[in-house]
Amino acid sequence: MNQIRSIFQALTRNSEMKTPKEGTKGSIYLSLGIIALSCIMLPCCFVVGYVSYFMTMAMIAADNRMGGIVTEVQIISAFSMVFGMMVIFSVLFFSSDREHLVTLPIASHHLMMAKFLYAYMAESIMEFMVLIAMFIGYFIALGKSFGAAAALHPVGLITALLGVALIPLVPLAYCGIISLILMAVLKNVRKRKVFDRVSSVLMLLFIALFLLSFAGLDGITVENYMNSLANESNLFFRVMNIFFFPVAFMRRALAENNVLYILLYLLANALVVAVFYLVGYFTYQEGLYMAAGLGSGKRSADRKGNAYRQKSFFAACVAKEWKVLTRTKAFAGNCVYINILWPFGVWLFFHLMGKKEGMIRYVELYREGAPRAMLIFLLAVITVSFLAAALNSLASASFSREGAHVSLIKYVPVPYRIQAGAKAFISLALTWTALLLSLCVAWYFMRFNAVMFIYFAVIAFCANIISIAFGMGMDSASPYTYWDDEYSALRGNLNSFFNMAIIMVISLLLAILGLLLDYAGVGITAIEVGMLLLMIAAAAVAFWKGSRIILNNIEEIY
Helix, strand or coil: CHHHHHHHHHHHHHCCCCCCCCHHHHHHHHHHHHHHHHHHHHHHHHHHHHHHHHHHHHHHHCCCCCHHHHHHHHHHHHHHHHHHHHHHHHHHHCCCCHHHHCCCCCCHHHHHHHHHHHHHHHHHHHHHHHHHHHHHHHHHHHHHHHCHHHHCCHHHHHHHHHHHHHCCHHHHHHHHHHHHHHHHHCCCCCCCHHHHCHHHHHHHHHHHHHHHCCCCCCCCCHHHHHHHHHCCCCHHHHHHHHHCCHHHHHHHHHHHCCHHHHHHHHHHHHHHHHHHHHHHHHHHHHHHHHHHHCCCCCCCCCCCCCCCCCCCHHHHHHHHHHHHHHCCHHHHHHHHHHHHHHHHHHHHHHHHHCCCHHHHHHHHHHHCCCHHHHHHHHHHHHHHHHHHHHHCCCCCCCCHHHHHHHHHHHCCCCCHHHHHHHHHHHHHHHHHHHHHHHHHHHHHHHCCCHHHHHHHHHHHHHHHHHHHHHHHHHHHHCCCCCCCCHHHHHHCCHHHHHHHHHHHHHHHHHHHHHHHHHHCCCCHHHHHHHHHHHHHHHHHHHHHHHHHHHHHHHHHCC
8 A cells, every 4th residue: 555655646746737836927827726716617617516406306306306316326326437548548558658667676556556545636636526516416405305315414424525535436446347457458559549449438338328218209309318217218328327337326226325335335336446456466567568669660661762851940840740740649629629520519409409490580580680689699609719729738738748758849840830830720720611611511500691691700719819829938938848738738638628718718808799789779780799899909919929929938948
């Protein structure tokens, strides 16, 4: 245990992003932290708590008070397993500290447990907050329906606290078991891509199972789905209840306030972790040696000698940024492919909501030129355009992606402006293209004219410029460079988190401005023109001022 604790403490201390603590930069980062807490974490927790309250009340009305909370727990567990698969795999086998740690006089299975616990804590901080909000919503609904005594029962409160701490544990332990087994079974495979695709396969399986759960329902509606949860006939959650079996004991402990089921819940979690430990005891050391040999082969050179020939410095820098983004699944999935979700999400929204009476009426009002309907769509375009550029972390991790070699930016024989311009260009190209595709999908359903399409495209372009300027400005001021793997570079980068908070504030202010102008009786044409001019002016200032700040920050990079 002492070895596990020592390695765990060392990993935890070295994993934190170093941010300025004093001076102007320190004050700025402190302010950004407060903004992020106020605009992201607290609203997110409030929404989760409200959804939990709503679902619990609905399930109580259907005489199944535990259906809501168990459903939420299983959804969270499934998401934890899908998105934790590659994180656990990378932490166990491909972190940059592997070569240093394996030479220490530490048993390999102790090293494995320390790394697992580190990943569990690092990955679950946000999940802990979400789970707390979820249980608060559950207990509020319970108190409203059955009284304070039922909601504040000590056994129920203890069970909830244990649930907050342990719900993320089983999915990540499953990820660890799968990783160890894959490394043992596929030890003759010398390509890491085979292992990288496991999380994609898991996601497809969960999605397929979720879609199958709609089979047999009399129409895909919230009411029908809630009924399938209440009578426990939903296929997805029946399978999840078997797969994440410790949740069944937590459910009984909450429902019956029985201490015995708390002990069984703890025992079930301990059993899963024990299986992970035993599998690692026999396989982890060999898996480490195998991981060291993966990807060691060199790619054949281009026979014509043109593979790395570029027409200009700018084109070479853009090509380099593209290769950095696509070389690993972490960057490719979270920075590149995530942009595909926007046009797909817009299509899915209109496809699912298009036949609703309210949506049909809204589209009719928009096509008729109703001012309020046009204003709502304009504010939606502005909000999505800002969020799209912040969510993909292309700008807010542009310098952090360089890792420990970020200082090379100062020494390669390429002007800073060209290197920064290539980073901004790749971010703008990927994000704006996705937004243009989203506008095409929206046009298919809304049927706005070509002039309005160009108008919305310009709005989206300006929003991207503003978001990119903020993201690159923060990341160049304090890049997160000493990360263990690409997943750490993204999940541990506070610049991405702070950039999202700033963009949410800007979007909220613009939405409030638009609504106030509408309330004051300003015509929709005047609002559209005013918003366009404001966005163009803000984008121009962000480009001019942001460029100077970014170039000055590059000068200060160590």
